Amino acid sequence: MKKQLVITGLLLLFALLPAAAQRTDSMRYYRRADGRRLNIETVNRDSVGIDTLRRIDAMDSGLVTLREGGNDGSVVLEVAGFGLTLGHTPMQKMELKSPRVELNILSDMEFGFTQLTGVDYSDYAPGEKDFLDQRLxxxxxxxxxxxxxxxxxxxxxTLSLGxxxxxxxDNFRLADNGITLGNRDGRIVPVALDEPADKSKVVTSSLGLPVRLIYRPAKHFRITAVAYSDFLLGxxxxxxxxxxxxxxxxxxxYQFGLGASVAYRGFGFYGRYGLTPLFKNNAGPACHTFSFGFSYTLSL
Structure with a gap:
């Protein structure tokens, strides 16, 4: 009789072992310091031997807190004063950022008005003055x-160097259509035309190496300070x-100047001032160029 009971017990034991191995979920109960019960539903070791946490019941004790981690979409899980941030890893955040060095083509365009400021005719005869007056x-x-x-x-x-x-x-439109400009004895002078022209102007072109300090305090918003170094082409x-x-x-x-611009979503306003006089010494009236208007950039 005893032998039969032992055999029956062994058979029951072998029958229960596979069922126990197949169980995945279990409910564990823990007592807190105040005597209240904390329910934690877990997943037992799976086929690869990994324990995972499935659910923690909501509590009003503040022992477990789930809150937002910030504007980056992360979530902070606090347990007994220790925090665990759930979200992008630092490496993932670095991958989402723009590259450190960028190459821009056909960017930072300026469309505006240009005028001469501080024109001094002190070395010219009274009849030759005011010949650089413009139509703005x-x-x-x-x-x-x-x-x-x-x-x-x-x-x-947010801060970059370009x-x-x-x-x-630059197109300087003269106010007097009855004159053009010429060079006599190394000095720029007005030259009277036989009859007034439809328009009379002076056009300069240059190639420069500007250095830009660009600040982006907010998305799509840009503030730029520029140092211009322009070399005359003609x-x-x-x-x-x-x-x-x-x-x-x-x-x-060679012309050196300073400028600044403010832009939102690529569109903005600019201003630039030439610190270097436009003409050589004793080659023309002492004057500087000033330009202002609209700007557009493709680099935003």
Whole structure:
């Protein structure tokens, strides 16, 4: 009889072992310091031997807290004063950021007006003065960066330094259509026309190496400070009906200036001032260029 009971017990034991191995869920009960019960539903070791946590019942003791971690979408799980951040890892966040060095093509365009400021005719005869008076509306400025390399200066990519090549065209429309400009004895002077022209102007073109300090305090918003270094490509005196174009000397081959711009979603306003006089010493009236208007950038 005893032998039969032992055999029956062994058979029951072998029958229960597979069932116990197949169980995955279990409910464990723990007592807290105040005597209340905490229910934690767990998943026992699976086929690869890994324990996982399935559910923790909501409690009003503050022992377990689940809260938002910030604007990056992370979640913080606090247990007994210890926090666990659930979200992107630091490596994943780095992968989402823009590259440290960027190459921009045809960016930082300027469309505006240009005028001469502080014109001094003290070395000219009274009859030759005021020949650089302008019509501001038709006097335009156009500029763009053909190639620009931007280097981020901080980890958040809010501050960067830009260096590239920029082409600039300035059109100075003279107020007096009855004159054009010429060079006599190394000095720029007014030259009277036989009859008034439809328009009379001076056009300069230059290639520069601007250095930009770019600050992005918010998304799509950009503030830029610029140091311009422009090298003169050519200067011409032009009048129309019929059209005549004559090369004009006396301009400085190098111009240095400062500027700034503010833009949102690429569109904004700019201003730039030439610290270097436009003409060489004793080659023309002492004056500086000032330009202002609209800007557009493709790098945002």
């Amino acid at each position: 509306g038709p006097s335009f400025h156009f500029s763009f960066s053909a190639v620009q390399l931007c280097l981020s200066l901080n980890r958040s990519r 260096l590239g090549f920029q082409y600039t065209l 200067a011409d005196a032009i009048y129309k009906k019929p059209k005549e174009k004559n090369s004009l000397s006396g301009f400085r081959s």
